[in-house]
Amino acid sequence: MGLFGTDGVRGRANQGNMTAEMALRLGAAAGRYFRREGDGAGHRVVIGKDTRLSGYMLENALTAGLTSTGMNVLLLGPVPTPAVGLLARSMRADLGVMISASHNPAEDNGIKFFGPDGFKLSDEAEAEIEAMVRDGVRLAQARNIGRAKRIDDGRGRYVEYVKTTIPTGMSLDGLKIVVDCANGASYRAAPDVLSELGATVIPVGVSPDGHNINDGVGSTHPEACAATVREAGADLGISLDGDADRVMILDAQGRVADGDQIMALFAVRWAEEGRLKGPALVATVMSNLGLERFVNGRGIDLHRTRVGDRYVVEEMRTGGFNLGGEQSGHIVMTDYATTGDGLIAGLQFAAEMVRTGRAAADLMHSFEPVPQKLTNVRYADGARPLDATEVKAAIAAAEDRLKGQGRLLIRASGTEPLIRVMAECEDEGLLQDVVAEVAGAVERAA
Template identity: 60%
Template sequence: MLTLSLRADLGVVISASHNPYQDNGIKLFGPDGYKLSDDEEAANEALMAGDMLDTKLAPTEALGRAKRLEDAPGRYIEFVKQTFPRGLRLEGLKIVVDCAHGAAYRVAPAVFYELGADVIPIGVDPDGTNINQLCGATDTTMMREQVVLSGADIGIALDGDADRMIVADETAAILDGDQIMALFAARWAAQGRLAQDTLVATVMSNLGLENFLESKDLHLKRTAVGDRHVVAEMRSGGYNLGGEQSGHIVMTDYGTTGDGLAAGLQFLAAMIETGEPASALARSFDTVPQMLKNVRFGEGQDPLGAASVQSAISAAEAAVQGRGRILIRKSGTEPLIRVMAECDDDGLLSQVIDGIVAEITSVTAA
């Protein structure tokens, strides 16, 4: 938002996203407000790996000046409030908001308070090392406990950089990104707002979401895992709603990236406009049983290239045909093969997962 607002050439974010502070890295945003593409990032990394430090750095006297934008939080607060329907207020709602000791620790409670809610903020004491630690969107225990203790209407958990959010309803049951996207897609379609009647999600989204959308004559476009792939598909196809099961919700009517606070406001707007509690709103579909197992492999190994593993995968796909699906992929950050399956039969689900895992394990141990 600020990169666009300031007409900057580049936006730089230091973030570990939903991970511990030791994993801090750099996110780069172009002048259009979107993350740089994979190709652009690869080109930057190649430049840094070369002789840039010796030959391409500007001399000290040519450097510009760093200026602190004192009103940046206020600018964002006003921006995100504009995503909330005019005329609506949050009076009468008690909201627990878990800010994960992260970027939104001040602005998120302020936004809900300014819109009239009774706000119970947690995860708002950052010390530089406790970000995402036993809190936030990846560990909702504290939020759920606080919802019960306070009798709150809803809990909203953000991650460290606040680009994803997870909801706890008034019973402290968790609603993930799939359920949230289903709610938004159905509402937007009914309002004539869902571009091309299509939602964009990743291959990890539950088959139940796909079945639900089909029942509403809506479409699902699947992408590789990662919000950048979701955004790329949305931009190329002209879609305006997408996200991930993990809680990234991208709404290009409002911004260029996932925004947990904006998504939370959309959920709250649905509660107010329908008069329904959170528990009734986001139970759009029954999830198809899903199982995920990881198999570690050694350096230089390529277990997915083994004929026996491919045979096991083909057999599993045949076994669940018409009843589920199989997804096998390498982790992008660790030496792991992720084996995911969905099936309407729990016994068959365990059988096909265990068969694939056993074959991959056998190959890696050889």
């Protein structure tokens, strides 16, 4: 069936796997999976969502499915994805669910699951739930059907927790910060955290209407934040995505630091303090070679994983590491959160500005990236462009040309029908050539 991708179930709302019927079946399957021991009472699940219009439909359908297997549902309303991981654990829930398609356009939506420990489910758990969706589940007896109620202070609990992640007594007083919430799940939480810690806050992307999430704003469109930073004379820009699990940092000139630069800063700082476990940093195959060289030169190992913050977290938990993330802006700090948290990462950067007395521009460029080019090629549903002979030949030729000079990475997105063609090479002319050749072959096959 192939329901689950790299970050839960995702697709176009009201089509394919993202219908109310499928959400109901997923809810029932997840409910039954987390109630293996029987039909006793006391099981609960927390559900959060971002600001997409389809969130209402999916929230109701998931609630119906979950209560049909005896789960009591606690509805958090719009909260960042990491808040669901936090609250699943702190509220002693058996399961957490986030309804969001993250940085995707408003027409898409997704469903992410968290276990009782606040971490995203393993591939094995998702495979079992998928099998239950396919085969059907045993429903609860009438007397054991679950209840549902809204939790009014879910966002407030998250806000209070986030503020505890910087040193007690530290204030952001004197900092002018632009925070871009992408018209998404953090549109109230992020400005609240920063202003309550003393910053002067200029909010962007805080007027969600169900259709404008990630539309020209947020971490995938940092130019909106950059323009406001320059106009307001701000010290710092924090640009979040639709569910606030990723971030881009901007300096006073509107220049952008991606996840690699943020991880480099934190890794070195934590290593100096003796609190970087390993000492190691966990990143994906997409992270720049410059990051690897930079941290290795400071005695820090770099462990690479498949793309997806869940795989970063799995490696961190296996190896006992506490810092990892993705170039795209997922920053995972397991001392504070169970998944990527853009708001906490942005707050940690602001705290470093306060601690050092240095400007954002002085902190956000730790290393010189190796030239890297990424081209995304969209393909039609059902197409398999990477199986085409022409594409295989183009990839082999590109790898041969790059041998000893750089690297090539070809992968299918786990969240969208895209083939990602990425290369790194010191020779920018060669870099442009090989990416264009491979992307062209994929386009013809797609």
